Amino acid sequence: MRNTMIYLLHMSQQDLSASKDRDPRRQAPTAGLGKIEAVATATAIIDFLAERGRKVSVQDVATMLGITKSRASRHLANLEQLGLVGRQGSRGYELGWRLVRWGHIAAGRLDLITLLDEYLVAFAREAGLTVLLCTDAGGDAVVVRSIPAPHAIHIDVKPGLVLTLPHSPSARIAFAFQSRERREKLLGHLCARETDFRIADRQEFMRQIADIQQHYVCWTRDKFNLGHGAVAAPVFDQDEELRAVVTVMIPSSELGENGPPRRLIEALLRCCASCSQRLNSRFHFPAG
Incomplete structure (x- = not known):
């Protein structure tokens, strides 16, 4: 020893x-x-x-x-x-250079959270619902910030979760506000996915995307019987390009025949407008 x-x-x-x-x-x-x-x-x-x-x-x-x-x-x-x-x-x-690039992207996402967090927290309190901040993930969307509803029972979503097309409204928003060239490039891949994540009817899907581009909001009912749906809207940057997606999780019981309550859509668009202005965007969102 x-x-x-x-x-x-x-x-x-x-x-x-x-x-x-x-x-x-x-x-x-x-x-x-x-x-x-x-x-x-x-x-x-x-x-x-x-x-x-x-x-x-x-x-x-x-x-x-x-x-x-x-x-x-x-x-x-x-x-x-x-x-x-x-x-x-x-x-x-x-x-190598690729890792440095990834590092800058990751740092940019952290900066995004810092810049927008106060608006997301305020929206979560106003709506009384779980709010997510998502970014583009190559045709889908990935959660980078999750703010749980301010009451004991809430939907818990972890950062890093990938929200996929064609069902996720967050992913649809992320797809809708890509450039035309990028959308065309992604479509071939999305149409060849596994059955549950495949775009079966390309024409119908693009009609839905056109509707999103007109109204700046996308929502979905409880597709997989999980007890909740979601409503999403875009955030733009100073170049008027998509920078993020704000998504609010809503109990299925609050989704009426015509979708989410109008007051919730209006609050979501106000949040996205504030976030976009924080990123120096001059885009004017519709009233709701």
């Missing part, structure tokens, strides 16, 4: 760092995991580069993963082709 303690006390800082880098959670997964192996290894490498804060060598990566140098080199070369890592000559590897 005494010898062990002496050994530990005399370990160099470099040895301690190497020991930390050999954390079993970062070791290359076994070959039995199949396709997941490459993804897990890539994730471990990217985490390693992000936490190091400096350029690393092929040998550093090999030691961290517990694999051969040649295998580490192949992984790095593949990630470099994808823009996930970058190399500065012989000085080593660092995070």
Whole structure:
């Protein structure tokens, strides 16, 4: 035991760092995991580069993963082709341009929450309902902020949830206010999805999109018998382009024959108008 303690006390800082880098959670997964192996290894490498804060060598990566140098080199070369890592000559590897771009996008979403939060909170209090802030997710919408209704019983929606076409009003809003070219590009993919998420009738779907573009609101009833529906409207930025979607969750019992109560639609549009103005948009929303 005494010898062990002496050994530990005399370990160099470099040895301690190497020991930390050999954390079993970062070791290359076994070959039995199949396709997941490459993804897990890539994730471990990217985490390693992000936490190091400096350029690393092929040998550093090999030691961290517990694999051969040649295998580490192949992984790095593949990630470099994808823009996930970058190399500065012989000085080593660092995070690539694509990860930097993703970081800016993520930071932009956080800035969006900071800018719009007061309006979302005020709307949630006024409506007494759960309010979501969503952003475009390649033809769908992803929740980036969820404000629960200010009473004990409410609909709980977690940030990160993807709301999909064709049923989600949030996704329909996100789709409706894309450029014509982008909508056309997305349609082919959306028509080829799995049955539950496929646009079966393209003509009818585009008619519904045209209606959204005219009224700036989309709502849906309780499609999957979950006890609630949703109403959504767009938020525009200074370039009058879609920046976000505000969605309010509404109990099915409050959805009448003609849809949500008019006062709720008016309050939603006022919220979106305030959010858009905060982003320096000059767009004038309809009264409701």
